[in-house]
Amino acid sequence: MDLETAEIKSNFKQFVLVLLFGPFGLFYSNKLLAAIAVLLFFILLxxxxxxxxxxxxFSFVAGFYSVKxxxxxxxxxxxxxxxYKHLG
Structure with missing residues (x-):
């Protein structure tokens, strides 16, 4: 993650994305957890x-903590x- 350009993410948006798209909604907050959740989703389907x-x-909980x-x-x-804005 590039902190220079990173922005605050919304827990509400994360909640709605997971509600609508399930584990695919995790891609908003954490790509690694999303890949794991999608893989588990298809295995456990x-x-x-x-x-x-x-x-x-799991996607709801992981999304909340990832955004946090x-x-x-x-x-x-x-x-x-x-x-330290005076330094650079």
Missing amino acids: GAYFLGFLIVWL EHNKRVNEFEKLKKR
């Missing part, structure tokens, strides 16, 4: 509705930028 539900719920961690890193970088 044959495991009746339970596998489907587990991956969908992303925003935390961006905010810390912004604070440092403001603190």
Whole structure:
């Protein structure tokens, strides 16, 4: 992630994307977790509705924490930028 151009991400937008697209909605916040969730989704698709539900719920939780961690890193970088703006 390039912190210079990174922007704050929305938990609401993440929620709506996962609600509408399931594990594919994770691509908004974390591409690695999204790839894992999509892979699990297709593997567990044959495991009746339970596998489907587990991956969908995992996507909600993973998306929330991914956005939270992303925003935390961006905010810390912004604070440092403001603190040391006189250096560069």
